[in-house]
Amino acid sequence: MYSLIERLASQLPLQIAANGLNMTMGNSTTPGNTEPINISGLTQLATLWKILSAFGVAQDWIKLFLLGTVLETVRRFAYTIWYRIIDSFFLTATFESDDDAYSWLMVWVSRQPNWRKARDVQVSTRSWGLEVQDNSTRGIMLPGEAGDPTSQRPLHLLPSFGLPQTFWYKGHWMRLTRSRRAVNENDNIEVLTISILARSQRVLYDLLTESKRQYQESETHRVSIYTVGPYYNDWRRSGSRPKRPLDSVVLEHGLKEMVLHDAQEFINSEAWYAARGLPWRRGYLLYGVPGSGKTSLVFSIAGELNLDIYVINLGKRGLDDSGLTELVSELPPRSIALIEEIDAVFTRGLNRETSKEEEGANTKNSISLGGLLSAIDGIQASEGRLLFATTNNYNALDPALIRAGRLDVHVEFTEATQFQVEELFKRFFWVTDGTPKVVSDAKPLASSTSRYVRPQPEELTKEECDRLASEFAARIPNREFAMSSIQGFLLMHKYRPSQVVKEVDAWVEKERAAKRERERAKASQDSKGSPKDPSDSKGPPSPPPEEATA
Numbered sequence: 001m002y003s004l005i006e007r008l009a010s011q012l013p014l015q016i017a018a019n020g021l022n023m024t025m026g027n028s029t030t031p032g033n034t035e036p037i038n039i040s041g042l043t044q045l046a047t048l049w050k051i052l053s054a055f056g057v058a059q060d061w062i063k064l065f066l067l068g069t070v071l072e073t074v075r076r077f078a079y080t081i082w083y084r085i086i087d088s089f090f091l092t093a094t095f096e097s098d099d100d101a102y103s104w105l106m107v108w109v110s111r112q113p114n115w116r117k118a119r120d121v122q123v124s125t126r127s128w129g130l131e132v133q134d135n136s137t138r139g140i141m142l143p144g145e146a147g148d149p150t151s152q153r154p155l156h157l158l159p160s161f162g163l164p165q166t167f168w169y170k171g172h173w174m175r176l177t178r179s180r181r182a183v184n185e186n187d188n189i190e191v192l193t194i195s196i197l198a199r200s201q202r203v204l205y206d207l208l209t210e211s212k213r214q215y216q217e218s219e220t221h222r223v224s225i226y227t228v229g230p231y232y233n234d235w236r237r238s239g240s241r242p243k244r245p246l247d248s249v250v251l252e253h254g255l256k257e258m259v260l261h262d263a264q265e266f267i268n269s270e271a272w273y274a275a276r277g278l279p280w281r282r283g284y285l286l287y288g289v290p291g292s293g294k295t296s297l298v299f300s301i302a303g304e305l306n307l308d309i310y311v312i313n314l315g316k317r318g319l320d321d322s323g324l325t326e327l328v329s330e331l332p333p334r335s336i337a338l339i340e341e342i343d344a345v346f347t348r349g350l351n352r353e354t355s356k357e358e359e360g361a362n363t364k365n366s367i368s369l370g371g372l373l374s375a376i377d378g379i380q381a382s383e384g385r386l387l388f389a390t391t392n393n394y395n396a397l398d399p400a401l402i403r404a405g406r407l408d409v410h411v412e413f414t415e416a417t418q419f420q421v422e423e424l425f426k427r428f429f430w431v432t433d434g435t436p437k438v439v440s441d442a443k444p445l446a447s448s449t450s451r452y453v454r455p456q457p458e459e460l461t462k463e464e465c466d467r468l469a470s471e472f473a474a475r476i477p478n479r480e481f482a483m484s485s486i487q488g489f490l491l492m493h494k495y496r497p498s499q500v501v502k503e504v505d506a507w508v509e510k511e512r513a514a515k516r517e518r519e520r521a522k523a524s525q526d527s528k529g530s531p532k533d534p535s536d537s538k539g540p541p542s543p544p545p546e547e548a549t550a
């Protein structure tokens with residue numbers, strides 16, 4: 001192209017001369033001089049322009065080019081203006097699936113009456129974190145399934161991906177688009193974009209309030225559980241559990257009431273703490289034997305006080321001190337942070353004297369004692385939260401961790417006392433509404449060839465139930481078995497209380513034998529794992545403890 005222009009340029013003076021034109025170019029000094037053109041810099045451009053101008057077709061091209069440029073500029077300008085105008089009439093909000101608000105909106109959308117007439121929908125059995133529990137949250141039942149208690153998977157109609165859906169909300173036209181956004185090469189999150197034809201944000205707030213209220217109403221009888229997300233150190237709602245009545249947790253007299261009252265008082269005393277310059281935080285350490293009701297009590301208190309539970313798993317892969325601090329600082333006020341088995345993340349008790357190297361060698365992750373302490377009550381620790389920590393190994397915990405200000409209230413859980421056993425029995429076989437609790441709701445087995453004959457459920461009066469309960473409790477040795485074991489035994493005969501009493505002695509013997517066997521196995525494992533006496537030079541060198549126990 002350039003060589004073509006050069007050729008044209010060298011021929012031009014000849015043509016100009018032939019046409020009788022008089023032009024001065026480059027460094028020519030004489031009118032009519034036709035020296036070769038010196039093309040360089042700006043002069044080169046000017047020359048090119050003159051060359052092109054000399055041709056009629058080139059002029060047309062230039063005009064066309066200029067016209068195109070002007071038209072495109074005008075188009076872009078008009079486009080921007082148009083969208084500015086449109087945007088000023090529309091409110092747009094986006095919701096991402098790793099946030100609670102997304103679930104509110106999805107549940108709200110799936111419940112819109114006109115949504116059921118939509119012609120382009122995604123059919124899903126997912127309930128968006130909302131547990132299906134009553135007719136209002138059941139979604140759509142297929143014909144013939146309504147009223148069938150065995151049909152547990154109602155369907156929900158949801159916006160399909162990509163295609164925008166439009167509908168009306170409180171007299172406002174609304175467009176809803178559901179899409180996906182990649183978070184990394186393997187995973188993506190869903191995004192819901194809602195544009196509402198409205199100038200005021202009020203309609204958006206109305207929509208949010210309505211969807212949140214609907215969602216929360218259906219969750220009134222449940223406790224929401226949050227865990228740490230898979231990619232980042234952020235909180236995700238991982239599900240919910242039905243609220244556990246406080247009286248279903250059987251503890252010694254007044255113990256659970258004391259914890260509940262303390263927690264309730266704390267939640268309501270923000271101003272009290274502020275007035276005294278105290279950090280508004282309270283920690284509870286529930287320690288004792290496994291299966292004695294520690295976790296059950298936390299869930300029960302969360303239900304009583306309407307608090308969500310945020311489970312901190314110290315053993316989570318990749319969680320380090322700064323991640324833990326970040327998580328704790330993001331806990332919302334009036335929530336429960338639950339650290340289960342606070343000792344278990346360390347293979348042995350951490351204490352102040354443990355060096356960093358030792359900690360590293362003995363921990364499964366990178367949480368240090370210092371990191372844990374500063375997460376609990378450091379400068380970034382959130383206010384207004386209740387911390388519950390549980391452990392089976394109280395002695396393994398460092399005094400700094402369990403001092404007042406970090407874990408203020410310590411509650412011991414022991415093996416079942418006779419009082420607990422008796423209460424548990426009554427709770428199992430008697431309901432408080434005064435009707436005899438007995439009758440099984442289970443249907444007979446379908447198979448007629450089965451040799452198993454289902455025992456008949458028993459009916460009993462309150463007096464009979466109380467009598468059996470105290471007889472049962474008297475046969476269970478005090479503080480020998482965990483409540484969870486006794487519950488397991490009762491569950492084997494859940495409709496036959498007198499059978500429970502008949503079999504209790506045999507059960508106690510069986511449990512004792514099993515316990516002895518476990519202890520024997522543990523002792524032999526410990527002895528294999530313990531280092532050999534160095535004076536014993538005959539045998540092979542003993543393996544390190546980790547290998548021996550592996």
Ligand SMILES: Nc1ncnc2c1ncn2[C@@H]1O[C@H](COP(=O)(O)OP(=O)(O)OP(=O)(O)O)[C@@H](O)[C@H]1O
Binds near residue numbers: 248250289294391413
């Ligand atoms: N005190 C109790 N009252 C009623 N039920 C109990 C009690 N203790 C244990 N259970 C029952 O035993 C099971 C285990 O209880 P839970 O998980 O609360 O025990 P835990 O002390 O937290 O055990 P772990 O230390 O192993 O985590 C639950 O099903 C619970 O219903």
